[in-house]
Amino acid sequence: MSRLHARVGTIRQLEILCALKDHGSVMAAAKALHLTQPTVSMQLRKLSEAVGMPLYFQVGRQIQLTDAGLAVVASAREILSCFERLDMNLTKMRGLTAGTLRIAVVTTAKYFIPHLIGDFCQLYPDINVELKVGNREQISARMAEGIDDFCVFSHPPKKAEYLLTEFLPNNLMAIAPHGHALSKAGRIPLQEFARAPVLMREQGSGTRYAIERHMEKHNCDLNVRMTIESNEAVKHMVMSGMGVSILSEHALSVGDSSGLVVLDVEDMPIKTNWFLVRSRSRPISPVAEALLDYVKQEDRLAQLTTMLPGE
Template sequence: MLNAYRSHRHIGSVRQLELLVVVYEQGSITKAAQLLHLTQPTVSMQLTKLAQTLGLELYYSSGKTLRFTQAGMLVVEEAREILRRFEYLNIRLDKLKGVQTGELSLAVVTTAQYFIPHLVGEFSEQFPELNITFKVGNRAQTIERSVADEDDFYVFSHPPEDPDLELIDFLPNRLLAIAPERHPLTQQTAISLAEFSRYPFLMREAGSGTEHAVSDFLAEHQITANVRMTIESNEAIKHAVISGLGVSILSEHTLSYGGLSGLSVLSVEHLPIQTQWYLVRRKSRPMSPIAERFLSYVKQQGSQLFTSDQQFVVS
């Protein structure tokens, strides 16, 4: 331990390491200073001292862009782990003290943004002093946050493969075929998958949970979709369908909470696609009392808050 203490004196302060991580994540000293409510000269001075202590340059300016050196990236990586250990310690101490307030951090994929606020809203009524951080991103961004261990929980329909992730399935996620209200297929009560696939199809972007589910489904039935456009947003797909650009397959929750005006749900062979929503957490991350309560709440009552099975009348 004495050697660890002596090493710490030659690496810099925890505050300096924290500043370096925030500057790296923000990509700018100015943005980092604003986020931390500090002046830019203060941040620059502390990072200059850190570089002097280490005897290595950590980053340099290339135009308006900060570029981190190999040493800088190494320090950022290790600093994140050091700061994470402080976070874990704080969680464990709060648990020993029986603290029932604090923060709950969630990161969800874009499709989940339609229903997760309803789940969180019901839970937060029980804890009015709870501060909830809610991040919405595409699947790649949410995976990145999970790898960096930035949140208590994540919501995926297609979770990444990671042995350190615990998956709690809490809600069915049906994917339904949709078309514009006046589309020829809306006049049919039984549509073959082959016929549906001949129409111009609007696909979610590669890597999204919806794209994974639809691609696997089509491959299973040996069908090739007539993909006309690839679109990165559920809302954009809905408006594109309404505009007559094609048909698509989207989550029932996108349609339920986002609205069905101008759209029809089609009765297509082998549909809906049956998938699942998962609440995901890192096993290695200690759970705060609030996180434990939220997990218990989702397991016991999460699926009861949604009655989407009765939301749709299929054409």
Template sequence: MANRAPTLRQLEIFLALSEHKNISRVAEALHISQPSVSIQLKNLTDVLGMQLYNVNGRSVELTEAGEAAVNSAREMFFSLDKLHIELDDLKGIKSGVLKLSVVSTAKYFLPILLGQFCKRYPLIDVELNVGNRQDIIKRFNQNKDDFYVFSQYPESDNVIAEPFLDNPLVVVAPANHELTKKMPISLTRLAHYPFLLREKGSGTRRCIDDFCKLHKIKLKAKMTIESNAAIKHSVAAELGLAILSSHTLDYMQDSSLAVLDVEHFPLKSQWYLVRTKNRNQTVLAELFHEYLQQEGLSTLQKIAKAKAQG
């Protein structure tokens, strides 16, 4: 029995188990019965000849052998996807699934880039995951995607990071705020006003904290909010000032907010296109990389310019 190879279905179910950590949730996600999931997992354990997971109440914890099986299964499914894309490429068809994970602020500009890219290659599908920095680092560590977008990428021996877009941080106030009539503004004056800040650990917050430490100032943190959209609404409601990526403002009309002219602002930052060293790029991933290098930045600049003139 140990000489048999696991089936793709068994590996698919085991990958789902590694993600959901619960057999009943795996059954729901894959639309199969719970007994069927249990049988397939038992068969996989028998084939590999080692305990792959332990059940702790309703939760499942993978063993070291289970983690090894998960990594091999991911590589196997990635290779199959790559094969399909390369075969389609030989036929002259650009198709397949482009897998991207981005931190939440990048959702303001990445759909614009993807829109133009998908128009050019209408047969492709895009799997776009948006999350906070810790969520996306977790996906990076699991090698789940073709590319990741960070303003501050993870420190890792497995990282390839390429700057591709400026990410200036600006101070934002309600359009009728008193500071809009007193510009330019010193940091000393700015420190007297309440601020709405992103959560600790976000790329924007890390940049702000580094800036405050460098200039020896302390902002009056009134609220911590994990959403840029919620921060903008809160600023418009006159709950405080905020420091946000200009990309959260650049691509839409919003007369309720004003960007303040503050000394040392905008803060300089970068967006990075990140991938893991141990993931072979598919034809589709290479196409997207080439598109970003050649046309992505100019596409965003055109839209931002049109908005400014609009």
């Protein structure tokens, strides 16, 4: 039997190393864990000494983990997850549902996931939620690391090790500013729309991924004028007359969309769906299982659809 566990430091040290990986600096890790920087540095040094190899190095102001550090983080996440599941299971045995739910969502999902989680937490008020938001590429990276209970995608990575639960439609709509030459036309050919200057989300965005697959399917090239990393910025740039765009109906239902018109374009909208995605290899916690059961209830989804902003 390996005696590594006798040399490697405390659970707290493993938690600190994970925080260092997630936040990229000693200062940020200390802030996230409500510890002082000297305490974090000392515990990391002790852990490195126990492992017998450097776990990280500094590049400018950012921390990079060594291969040994990444290996320790991977095992540390498993160990910490075991403790979390034990805590949740013991709580469940006492007739309560409590613990931490970790969920990561692509940018557009931030418009409706709070409504879903808010109602869920009213049923289980002892649950803590950690919510991360990023583009499709960033959330895919988190999914590969197994950090979260669930990730929310409209176009999840197609891998056998992931379990997908479809739960809500996500239609992508062609938009233009009021008064645009196309705004009063009916059944605009897709090729004609594509010739207009198009404002696009950045590479790595799920919206852009869906648009590019749709245009490939219809053998159509977009006249991309500008790349923008924010749905809200895209809307305001369209309203200012810089071009047309394609955005999720959820992005259009919040904030200021008064200067926009949805265009009647052939082969549009692009019909996609939202998925809750989890790793087959990550044991499902009682809290995550409760959320999955909650999402699968059709009346819950109907209620969510009617309460979306702007609906």
